[in-house]
Amino acid sequence: MKRSIATVSISGTLVEKLTAIQAAGFDGIEIFENDLLYFDGSPADVRRIAADLGLEIVLFQPFRDFEGVSTGRLARNLDRAKRKFDLMHELGTDRILVCSNVSPDTIGDDALIVDQLGALARAAQEAGVIAGYEALAWGRHVNSYRHAWRLVDAVDHPNLGLVLDSFHTLSINDPVDEIAAIPGERIAFVQIADAPKLAMDVLEWSRHYRCFPGQGDFDLASFTARVIETGYAGPLSLEIFNDGFRAAPTAITAVDGYRSLLFLEEETRASLAREGKPAEKTGHLYESPSAPVHVGFQFLEFAVDDTARNQLIDWLTRLRFRRTGQHRSKDVALYQHGAASIVLNAEADSFASAFFMQHGLSLCASAFRVDDAKLAFQRAAGFRYAPFSGRVGPNERVLPAVQGPDGSLNYFVDETPDEPTLFEADFVLTDANGLDEAGTLTGIDHVCLSLPADSLNAWVLFFKTAFGFQAEADWLVPDPYGLVRSRAVRSRDGSVRIALNASVDRHTAVSESLSMYRGSGLNHVAFGTADIFSALPEFIANGLPLLRIPRNYYDDLAARYGLADDLLDALRAHNILYDRDERGGEFFHAYTEQLDHRFFLEIVERRGGYDGYGAANAAVRLAAQAQQKKK
Amino acid sequence: MKRSIATVSISGTLVEKLTAIQAAGFDGIEIFENDLLYFDGSPADVRRIAADLGLEIVLFQPFRDFEGVSTGRLARNLDRAKRKFDLMHELGTDRILVCSNVSPDTIGDDALIVDQLGALARAAQEAGVIAGYEALAWGRHVNSYRHAWRLVDAVDHPNLGLVLDSFHTLSINDPVDEIAAIPGERIAFVQIADAPKLAMDVLEWSRHYRCFPGQGDFDLASFTARVIETGYAGPLSLEIFNDGFRAAPTAITAVDGYRSLLFLEEETRASLAREGKPAEKTGHLYESPSAPVHVGFQFLEFAVDDTARNQLIDWLTRLRFRRTGQHRSKDVALYQHGAASIVLNAEADSFASAFFMQHGLSLCASAFRVDDAKLAFQRAAGFRYAPFSGRVGPNERVLPAVQGPDGSLNYFVDETPDEPTLFEADFVLTDANGLDEAGTLTGIDHVCLSLPADSLNAWVLFFKTAFGFQAEADWLVPDPYGLVRSRAVRSRDGSVRIALNASVDRHTAVSESLSMYRGSGLNHVAFGTADIFSALPEFIANGLPLLRIPRNYYDDLAARYGLADDLLDALRAHNILYDRDERGGEFFHAYTEQLDHRFFLEIVERRGGYDGYGAANAAVRLAAQAQQKKK
Known part of the structure; x- marks a missing residue:
């Protein structure tokens, strides 16, 4: 599945955006008109920069308030469209997003709109481009994909397709089932956005609170499953308007966007499988090792210096923790009480000491007990979380780990029957009775x-x-x-x-x-x-x-x-x-x-x-x- | 007019809040129940702290979901109310705010509600307190002050009054005119909040976006004018839920609140005067010298060091500014072009040098030309903006000034015919032709x-x-x-x-x-x-x-x-x-x-x-x- 993102979704100048989008792993971009407007270079320059980065420009947007207008205005709108088609040629993209008219004086006459969209389709054909028609949730006359599809279907022209946007559909609780019946080749483009459920004006909600799939409350997997059923072969493209993202570091937001698409594909695949859909329909969706079924805290690891260590030991002792082990090769101690294990890491010139220098006394790592540590690691690394390997002494366990959003480590631990446990392998256990399962x-x-x-x-x-x-x-x-x-x-x-x-x-x-x-x-x-x-x-x-x-x-x-x-x-x-x-x-x-x-x-x-x-x-x-x- | 503020309006611990509220000039406070709950001391301690500060506790709030309930629940609610009345005695306040019921199972029967509010009034009478009934804009059955007043009026008991809140009235565009007909002594309390007009759920709007009078979009003067007409003699009390205020410095927010009440009183007085209401009705409202009718930029003053001065002079020269004066006693130069005057202040050990040290090259003062500088200054100082006086050389002008929110100075300048102008008094004018009225x-x-x-x-x-x-x-x-x-x-x-x-x-x-x-x-x-x-x-x-x-x-x-x-x-x-x-x-x-x-x-x-x-x-x-x- 091609993965794309609209330039409006992340912060920065256009060049910064494209660089971060490419680094995150995306195949394509939607160029938002304002990003082009503000760029000090020609559309051909943008085309070249994108091509150098290996990014396809999959869409240019938006084109507003085209349809449901008087004859005089239609002529002007067609002129306007033709100028944009010229621009698209320079930009090297064949697709433009046309949103449903929001003007109060829109003429709400479907037959007229079909005529006018037909004129747009013929102009697009002449220019060799595809116009995609999208129902905005706050469109004056057309605000549902079902209405937009009836119009596009009636025009019945290869150069006019339908654009689906999960926000516009799910924000108004529009049922998604009818998507599946639309022929995939008539869907010009699919935009994806999640959002928290908020009781507010839908336009404001859309412009400020969208977020990446998995971060909000929408059932995006069901939406996307219906899209996949149509046979749609174009990209899934993130279009996120979010005040926080506009101000956040460009590269980090971009890679979170990419992760969210992988996650959505995985969820969509699972959703289709549950419905008994044939696997060949979903072969192009991302597949990762399953998430671990059982997860427990193996230990929490604190970065400490001598002072912080003494403070923590003092508190742990008052909570009747006992020192049960000393690491075989590092300045690392193990404290346990019941099933709670705490590791204090004061190793010099290590990840922990670097973490301590930056954050002081802090949680520098969490270890999670899983059924299969390697699979769990592969899943996390597949979602582009950075793998980490530290120094390992002879016979000590190599623990697969990834870095979390703050740079702290997340270890995956499993145990094999009849082999030394992690604690036995890495620590000299000094208090054989320390692990008191029946502790307070x-x-x-x-x-x-x-x-x-x-x-x-x-x-x-x-x-x-x-x-x-x-x-x-x-x-x-x-x-x-x-x-x-x-x-x-x-x-x-x-x-x-x-x-x-x-x-x-x-x-x-x-x-x-x-x-x-x-x-x-x-x-x-x-x-x-x-x-x-x-x-x-x-x-x-x-x-x-x-x-x-x-x-x-x-x-x-x-x-x-x-x-x-x-x-x-x-x-x-x-x-x-x-x-x-x-x-x-x-x-x-x-x-x-x-x-x-x-x-x-x-x-x-x-x-x-x-x-x-x-x-x-x-x-x-x-x-x-x-x-x-x-x- | 007594001025009050609800403790929920500003940040900090309860003691920090009370200290800041007193310092800002308020007469009274509403104690928000959570502030009491979180305070590590008894209600009597709060009473003593407030008394030591000279603050009257004018209200305790809120009491929720009392009315429109089953008989069994009424008994429990009355018990609950009596416990709160006891608390109020400890706290030393005689007034409690009862908000209209928001529960989905409220019984929407006015006769029943009148009965139940009557029971509340009798319990209040026994305890020697006043219950004030307020219509929340999102109340289940009662959401308008007009409805609340009909109920309070029907109960007709001296220990039950009406609470008005500008937000609950203006957020739902409830007409304010009928307020004037309510007898002032039946109004138990008046809460004031402004807000920007936002298209969102009214509860969310109220809880996060309220602001001080003058900062939002509501016509508060008309609302308050109707309140004044009733003869209401209690306090005007700010009740602001604002995410920004919750995180802003306590003292600064408190004094802004006080200013906003003075401003509201001034606006209300003007509104009543325009309507031809007799002046004795408004004698207790704050009156300040009128705002200046004509205001112009006299000069902008930059804090500079040598490097910054040279940079600025370079730019001003390219814009064909001319150096027209040198200050008589300070390292301060005047540049002019047309009616634009720029002052560069490099005086050592001065306000400007302190400002430069803090902010670098910056606008440290703005001088405004007004009809009457003294009056303009008195107005600004009356709104509690800090007066400032700097060093003044012999025969130089003393310019009245106040500090703005960032500490920069705002000078008020007027000129008297046949006397030296400010520039003539303070500067050796080196370029008599510099002030080129017909400049570019x-x-x-x-x-x-x-x-x-x-x-x-x-x-x-x-x-x-x-x-x-x-x-x-x-x-x-x-x-x-x-x-x-x-x-x-x-x-x-x-x-x-x-x-x-x-x-x-x-x-x-x-x-x-x-x-x-x-x-x-x-x-x-x-x-x-x-x-x-x-x-x-x-x-x-x-x-x-x-x-x-x-x-x-x-x-x-x-x-x-x-x-x-x-x-x-x-x-x-x-x-x-x-x-x-x-x-x-x-x-x-x-x-x-x-x-x-x-x-x-x-x-x-x-x-x-x-x-x-x-x-x-x-x-x-x-x-x-x-x-x-x-x-």
């Missing part, structure tokens, strides 16, 4: 990452593509110094959960308190326990400093949930927060104070199938942290 | 300021309040590296125009090209000319470097406007941009290259009453500048 903590419940503003989309795409994780709906949390947008991703069986938090306000650089959201950052690690009311006193007795929760919170809790007084007293006594879901599932959780203003730990207990993260309590936690810092 | 340039057409993201609202408020300027509608300009939001302000007669540009994307700190929008920044100064086609060749011959405009722009211009070939050739030859308004007014403008990547100059000619700024060409200019920088 049961394991890593979830990890929360703090992201720079606007990088949420990139991270969601990373976990969805490379790991096959699912993304939950996002929600906004008020911080005393701004809003935080949070979205969680999780493995299919829920054993790995990662909450992604990004400042909405993009004031991270100026707001003192929000500095903790800056750059690469673990925000917190939540450890699970089966009984938080016995676990916490144990840790507190060990000196673990818990975040003090305002007393008013508990009064409000009483009013909201009608909790028994003794339960309330116990919550209050240990600064435990409480949440309850609609089905009666309960969540008990407590936070430590912040370590070095960057991160903290959480202890959580889930009851009755509670499946969230205590979102309702995030605001009180943020306010309590802000007050703690002011002291 | 006619004066300063407009100034464009580049602002940090989210400061647009503060600047609009500054020019509207301190100067009485009018604000035009805002528009978005695509920059190759992000979106720029632009809004122009202008004096009533249009002789001073200032365009304000702020990055929408708040990525200014990370995007290389947008660094030019950072911090305090003049973006450009536009000089007017009566004949750009003769002016430009003269300047070009003098060596003025013009920004090269892409040739494709002119091809497109031909297609859009059908311009004659010789006109197009002339535009192309001199890199002149062209715009035309709906009434046939025309705009011709050209830009210089950028000076030190911070700013540049523009030469403009207006024909036929053209009144804009060539907005349609901003994107091509930004792209051309980005390409220039890449070379």
Whole structure:
């Protein structure tokens, strides 16, 4: 399948855009007229630059407000079209996108429009180009692909085709099934965009909030599956209007776009397979190794120096973690409690030390236990996440890894029966009894990452593509110094959960308190326990400093949930927060104070199938942290 | 008139909020329940802190989903209300806001609601408090103040009043006239918020886009005038939900809020006066000296060091500016051409040198010619803009000045017949013929300021309040590296125009090209000319470097406007941009290259009453500048 992207989708000058688009792996581009207008060179120059990069110019766009007009205006519009056809020859493209008329004085007469589109088709034929007619969701008279197709079908001319755009179809909940019945050769072009579901004017929504497939809420696989069924042989082309993308680094956005198309092809292939469609119909769609069925946290690895290591060891010890191993060839120590494994990496002149220099005490790697590490790695690398290999000592395990959006490492680990485990292979295990399966903590419940503003989309795409994780709906949390947008991703069986938090306000650089959201950052690690009311006193007795929760919170809790007084007293006594879901599932959780203003730990207990993260309590936690810092 | 603000309107911890609100000048506060919940102290502590600051707690809010419920739920809701009444006693406030029910299962039966609100009123009476009932614009059954008032009126109980909120009324275009007929003593509270007109879900609009009076599009003066007519004696209270404010510095936002209330009172007073309402009705509303009727640019003052001075002098000379004066006591030079005066300030250890150290070559002061400088200053200072006085030599003029939002100075200048002019008083005029009224340039057409993201609202408020300027509608300009939001302000007669540009994307700190929008920044100064086609060749011959405009722009211009070939050739030859308004007014403008990547100059000619700024060409200019920088 040819993969294309509209130049409007990413930031930069036209040359920067084309260079990044080529580097990302795309086959073709749509040239957006304004990009050409602003380029200081001729259309022939653009043609040459694209050709030098091996990029095909698959479309020129847009041509507006052509049809449903008076006879006088039709003549002018045809003149206008012919000038654009000339330009297309210089540019070396044979296809132009004609959007349905949005003018208030459009004449809503299908017969007239068919006549006028016929005139356009004949002009296109003379010029040797194809005009593609697209229904804008806010078109005055024509706003559905079904209406546009009836008109194109009635014109019945080889130089006039239909353009499909997933946004224009899915934003108005237009059913996609009828797409499959359109002959593929009559589809001139297919544009793809995802978007979050938003209750707003569709034009504004389209112009500012589109995003790459997999980042929004649309069922793009069903849309694309119907397109594939038509036999359409042209490109799938991303056309994204997104305020964040307009300001983000060009190359990174471009490669995320490419990944999102691969992912869409994979999802489309799966969707067609589920429907029992023959495999030869989908042979041209991207296929990657399946996402791992089972994923668990193997360990979390922190980049530390001596000071940070001592700090962390102090906290882990208070949580009754034990030092269970020392790496065979590196300055790396293993701490364990229950199924939770933490690795502290202080190796000089290593990836970890470089990460520490850049970010300070931070999560430099996450290791994921999977059924087949090699396959999992191949999948992630196939989605263009950069492979990483570090130094490996004799007999130590080579762990396949890719870099995440912030440059941190993601290892894939599997174990083979009767062979040494990863920990046995790489570590001298110093505490044979350390791995206490029946510990107070049961394991890593979830990890929360703090992201720079606007990088949420990139991270969601990373976990969805490379790991096959699912993304939950996002929600906004008020911080005393701004809003935080949070979205969680999780493995299919829920054993790995990662909450992604990004400042909405993009004031991270100026707001003192929000500095903790800056750059690469673990925000917190939540450890699970089966009984938080016995676990916490144990840790507190060990000196673990818990975040003090305002007393008013508990009064409000009483009013909201009608909790028994003794339960309330116990919550209050240990600064435990409480949440309850609609089905009666309960969540008990407590936070430590912040370590070095960057991160903290959480202890959580889930009851009755509670499946969230205590979102309702995030605001009180943020306010309590802000007050703690002011002291 | 008592002035109040809801704690939710600004950022920070509760104590930070109260401190900033007091410092800004407010009399009272609405305590938003979450702020109390997140505060680590008792309601009595909050009462004491507020009292120590001299702030009255005028309202506690919100109480939700009380009315239109089953009998069983009513009992629970009354219990809930009584607990809140207890809390209010601790807090020391007698008023609570009850919003109309938004629950899908609300019973839409007015008689039932009147009964239930009656029960609430009796409970309030027992507790000695007042419940205020407010129609949310998205209330399930009650969404208009007129409906809410019918219910409150029917209950007819002294402990139940009506709460008015300008957003809930104006967002749904609810007519305001009927407010005037409500008895003032039945109005329990009045909340004020402005907002830009946006086509989106009203709940989302309300929660994220409210702003201070004068910053949005609502006709708040008419709303407030009707409130004043009722005889309402309570506070006007700002209740603003704004994502930007949540992240902005607390103290600055608070004082902007206070200014906006003063401005609203002034506008309301004027509105009532226009309607012929007796003055005693409005005696409690803020009154400031009238805004100056005539305002002109007296001079623009640049902070320079030797290098920057030489650069600027070089450019000014190419534009045929002449050095016409040397300051009597400071290292300050005057350059003039036509009615355009530029002052270069290199005085050591001065305001200008401090400004230069912080911002480099920059606009450190603007002087405005007004009819009465003292009055104009009093007005600006009355709106709490900080007065400034610098060193003044013997016989030199003392210029009243206030600091703008970026700390730059704004001088007010008037001239008295038969007395030395400002320039004569302060400068040794070295070129008696320098002020060439018939020069190629006619004066300063407009100034464009580049602002940090989210400061647009503060600047609009500054020019509207301190100067009485009018604000035009805002528009978005695509920059190759992000979106720029632009809004122009202008004096009533249009002789001073200032365009304000702020990055929408708040990525200014990370995007290389947008660094030019950072911090305090003049973006450009536009000089007017009566004949750009003769002016430009003269300047070009003098060596003025013009920004090269892409040739494709002119091809497109031909297609859009059908311009004659010789006109197009002339535009192309001199890199002149062209715009035309709906009434046939025309705009011709050209830009210089950028000076030190911070700013540049523009030469403009207006024909036929053209009144804009060539907005349609901003994107091509930004792209051309980005390409220039890449070379």
